[in-house]
Amino acid sequence: MPNAEWYSQLIKPSWAPPSWLFGPVWTVLYIIIFISFGMVFYKAITHKISWLIALPFLLNLVFNLAFTPIQFGLKNNVLALIDILLVVGTLIWALVGIWNASSDLRWVVYVNIPYLLWGLFATVLQMTVTYLNR
Numbered sequence: 001m002p003n004a005e006w007y008s009q010l011i012k013p014s015w016a017p018p019s020w021l022f023g024p025v026w027t028v029l030y031i032i033i034f035i036s037f038g039m040v041f042y043k044a045i046t047h048k049i050s051w052l053i054a055l056p057f058l059l060n061l062v063f064n065l066a067f068t069p070i071q072f073g074l075k076n077n078v079l080a081l082i083d084i085l086l087v088v089g090t091l092i093w094a095l096v097g098i099w100n101a102s103s104d105l106r107w108v109v110y111v112n113i114p115y116l117l118w119g120l121f122a123t124v125l126q127m128t129v130t131y132l133n134r
Contacts, residue, residue, distance in 0.1 A: 003072040010077075011132040016125060029115050036108040037061065040098060043105065053101045056094035063087045077130040084126045088119045 008019070037057045044054035063086040071080040095109045095116065 003075075006075055007072065010129055013125070013128045013132070016129075025118060029118060032111050032115055033061075033064075036111050040094075040105065040108060043102070049098075049102055049105070053097050056090045056097055060087060060090040060094055063090060077126070077133055081123075081126045081130045084119070084123050088116070088123050091116055091119055 004019075037060075040049070040054050040057050043049045044051050063083055067080060067083050067087065070076055070083050091112070095112060098105050099109050
């Protein structure tokens with residue numbers, strides 16, 4: 001079954017957003033991620049912050065990019081739930097770390113609030129979808 005058809009067949013809560021909304025939301029979020037995470041990596045490369053501060057940002061990208069292949073390629077809701085928990089967990093770790101490490105990069109925390117809110121929403125949605133389709 002093709003990926004879109006497979007996902008459309010899953011039982012979802014009534015409050016799940018329409019499928020068309022995910023593309024625009026992620027487009028905006030990836031622009032925010034590209035700019036803010038890019039600045040963190042630039043500061044790490046230029047030795048203005050430690051790579052240990054940049055590590056959760058890197059892990060967040062790995063887990064974020066793994067979600068679609070897990071959810072839609074493997075069609076595995078449980079692994080997708082674990083992955084989205086890792087996305088949110090590494091994002092919180094990253095934002096706390098950068099807040100404490102660099103006062104001139106605190107804007108990174110503020111601009112990533114929409115990403116954090118969407119990630120928390122996506123986590124609850126994935127938990128619900130996983131439960132409903134067990």
